[in-house]
Amino acid sequence: MSEIKKFMFVNRKAPHGTIYALESLEVVLITAAFDQDVSLVFLDDGVYQLKKGQQTKGIETKNFSSAYRALEGYDIEKLYVEKESLELRGISEEDLLVDVTVLGRAEMGELMDQQDVILSF
């Protein structure tokens, strides 16, 4: 498959309360295997997916947060977080478990406009 498209995955939902974050991560990993240009965006409650120190033992669910650290190994290095989404939730870049690029609202909008395929779950 020679055609390379710009895929953006927009994550707007918090983890654990619903399965969306986990299953969306599964698509991201597959898409990377197709050698596409992959970006991940964390917006609104989606930023909670990247919160450090998640411990799911007590709720008996899979702690998939470590998988975000593994993304680099799949050549997925474009992780974007919207600045206001962090601010509105009282958290900062230091609270996140991976390195991300923090974008203002306009920059985020521009990035979205540059994509070929936008998937949201």
Next chain:
Amino acid sequence: MKFGIVVNEGPYQHQASDTAYLFSKAAIEKGHEVWRVFFYHDGVNNSSKLTEPPQDDRHIVNRWSKLNEEHGVDLVVCVAAALRRGIKEENLAKGFRISGLGQLTEAGIKTDRLVVFGD
């Protein structure tokens, strides 16, 4: 144009599957091609042949099957999401097939537009 459709929610619980179907039907009527519908998350429940809605209600599963039969729309159910929710070959409705997540990525690559319906 060639369309890919993603359905992320189950039938009857959420309007997503209805909207996705009516969108697909309209696209076909306008002369476009709906190349593939990919069912993900609870959307895999759209493929159960055990579905029995009351007689005076629409049959969401059969409606999708018919789209496959009459227009060759490829109805793909995500294997990982399906197994988690008890959907297997043995209870799969006509026209649906179970396959990997790569089919979703492929739909993104090969179609002109990918439209997502969910919660």
Next chain:
Amino acid sequence: MLHIINKSPLANCSLDSCLRVAQPGDILLIEDAIYAATIGNAFEGKLREAMGRFKIYVLQPDVDARGFTGRVIEGVSPVDYSGFVELTTTNKTCQSWL
């Protein structure tokens, strides 16, 4: 780009976030998002304000289903499913704000 919203703005921030982040373009309100386009709802002011930057469409069958036929804010354009398809073809990409 076409932005598709399906939640009531009084219950969920997806429309608000879209208006905050998105670059000028088309917005289509479907399913429960149609309430954003009804006269007198608390979000009306914000939607009117956004009309300068965005062209706002509403899926008419969803308006009718919810009992708001004839009570949609002026300047919001009604479309049917065929019009919905049209919007996805005239825009290069579409994003569902789920």
